[in-house]
Amino acid sequence: MKRIGILTSGGDAPGMNAAIRAAVRTATGLGIETLGYIDGFEGFATRRIMPLDDRAVGNQVQHGGTFIGTSRYAPFLDADVRARAVRQMHHDEVDALVVIGGDGSFRGALALQAEHGVAVAGIPGTIDNDVYGTDHTIGFDTAVNTAVLAIDHLRDTSESTGMMFFVEVMGRTSGAIALHTAVAAGAAGVLVPEDHSDIVELVERLKESHSRAKRSHIIVVAEAGSPGGAFEVAKRVSELLDHPYRVVVLGHIQRGGRPTARDRIVAAQSGALAVESLAAGRTGMMIGIQGGRPVEVPLEAVVAGAHPAAQEDLLRLAQQLSG
Ligand code: F6P
Numbered sequence: 633m634k635r636i637g638i639l640t641s642g643g644d645a646p647g648m649n650a651a652i653r654a655a656v657r658t659a660t661g662l663g664i665e666t667l668g669y670i671d672g673f674e675g676f677a678t679r680r681i682m683p684l685d686d687r688a689v690g691n692q693v694q695h696g697g698t699f700i701g702t703s704r705y706a707p708f709l710d711a712d713v714r715a716r717a718v719r720q721m722h723h724d725e726v727d728a729l730v731v732i733g734g735d736g737s738f739r740g741a742l743a744l745q746a747e748h749g750v751a752v753a754g755i756p757g758t759i760d761n762d763v764y765g766t767d768h769t770i771g772f773d774t775a776v777n778t779a780v781l782a783i784d785h786l787r788d789t790s791e792s793t794g795m796m797f798f799v800e801v802m803g804r805t806s807g808a809i810a811l812h813t814a815v816a817a818g819a820a821g822v823l824v825p826e827d828h829s830d831i832v833e834l835v836e837r838l839k840e841s842h843s844r845a846k847r848s849h850i851i852v853v854a855e856a857g858s859p860g861g862a863f864e865v866a867k868r869v870s871e872l873l874d875h876p877y878r879v880v881v882l883g884h885i886q887r888g889g890r891p892t893a894r895d896r897i898v899a900a901q902s903g904a905l906a907v908e909s910l911a912a913g914r915t916g917m918m919i920g921i922q923g924g925r926p927v928e929v930p931l932e933a934v935v936a937g938a939h940p941a942a943q944e945d946l947l948r949l950a951q952q953l954s955g
Contacts, residue, residue, distance in 0.1 A: 633911055635665040637726040638684065641672035641733035641740070642704055644887055645757045645771025646696035647895035648732055653689035654903025655730050655755075660686050662911050667726065668700035672733070673708040673740055675701070677717040681724070693896060696774070696888045702733075708740050711747065718748040727751060728910045730903075732770070734758040738918065738931050745916055745931075753906040754918035754931050755899075759887055762806035764937025765929035766920030770902065773894040775802065775886040776812045782882055783817035783850055790848035796820075796838070796877040798869075800862035802886050803854045806939060809886070810854035814950040821851040822950045823858050823865060831865065835872045837954065842875065846955065901926040 636659055640648050656666045668682040669675035682688075682700055692699055707713045721729075728751035731741040737754070744750040756763040759775035779801050786797045799819075803809045807824025814822035820841060821834045838849060851869075853862040860867075862879045870877060891899070902919040905926045909917050917928040 633664050633727045635667065635726045636728045636730060636907065636910060637667055637669055637676070637721065638730045639669040639672050639676055639732070640698040640700055640702040640757065641731060641737035642702060643758060644697045644702050645759050646774035646889055646891035647770035647899040648698040648757050649692040649695050650891060650896040650899035651732050651755050651757060651770055651903040652700065653692050654900040655907050656684050656689045657686055658904040658907040662907065664911060671701040671703040672705055674703045674705040677705065677708060677713050679720045694890055696890055714743060714747060718744060718750060721750070730755065730906050732757040734760070735763055735935050738935055742916065742931050742935065751910055751915040753910050754934070755902045755906050756918060756920065759809065760803050760806045761808040762939045763934060764940065765918060765934045766922065768898050768921045770895055770899045772808065773892045774889060775809055776816065777892055778886050778889055779809060779813040779882055780816045782885070783813065786880060787848050787850060790850060794847045796849040796851065796875055798851050798853055798862040798866040798877060798879045800853045800855060800881040802883065803856060805856050807854040810852050811943060811946045811950065814852040815946055817850060818953065819852045819950060820849040820954045824854045824947070825856045827947055831868045832872070835869055838869070838873055841955065
């Protein structure tokens with residue numbers, strides 16, 4: 633294998649740079665050249681290339697975002713666009729592709745493999761932790777820590793003023809960030825898409841804790857946990873419970889920032905094994921983390937698998953400890 637292309641795709645996630653670094657340096661160690669496609673499949677399709685070597689990935693491990701850029705590139709759904717991109721790839725003597733992103737990005741990679749025999753490897757990079765076959769996606773730990781820090785700040789105000797805070801966290805279709813954040817931040821309530829507990833039940837619990845003179849109340853709402861998000865939940869709660877409140881939407885603040893050590897380590901493990909897998913002649917594998925160890929999971933199984941269900945135990949724990 634002479635040359636590997638690397639791209640990041642979909643929403644950026646803290647730790648993607650650490651994964652690129654690991655992939656590049658592992659490739660160098662195996663005598664393989666690397667290059668980056670700028671802005672994900674868009675750069676792959678339009679031949680926007682960035683040379684990558686050991687020095688180019690220096691001083692990147694601690695930075696959030698992705699220094700080679702990313703995008704959600706709808707034209708890549710078109711088979712002709714993919715065919716043109718592969719012709720350019722062959723012209724540039726690129727033998728394999730590492731795709732860092734979520735399962736939408738993996739579908740793109742699989743299409744290249746199925747239609748043109750391109751050797752591909754996937755690395756799960758998304759703050760949502762909603763990829764089948766891995767315990768941990770790159771960026772999830774950082775996003776949760778960012779949300780917890782924000783809630784620690786809000787709690788000072790909630791405790792001082794008695795106002796309730798409805799905090800909306802990200803997670804397009806997944807409640808993973810919300811659940812982990814709720815447990816770690818000691819939230820009074822959490823609403824996630826996977827759970828159908830209703831507002832009335834939440835209000836009963838809030839009334840009960842107000843009656844015990846508890847002052848600070850944080851309710852974590854997953855972006856997709858309730859139509860209308862945290863604003864709608866707050867409105868409906870306030871129709872049943874007359875109490876001052878504020879709504880805070882954390883939004884893209886959760887996507888940036890310095891990756892935690894955990895995200896960097898997972899990124900390092902994944903980036904290294906992705907290249908080793910390709911160099912050994914395997915294709916169509918995602919590097920997941922299971923039981924703390926990097927493992928190869930067929931991308932076919934990843935995209936066919938259901939999104940991991942909300943962790944019932946964490947949901948129960950959040951409610952049990954809400955005080
Ligand atoms: O998939 C990552 C994510 O941050 C989701 O949590 C969120 O729903 C979505 O991306 C936001 O996408 P965009 O940046 O395109 O608004």
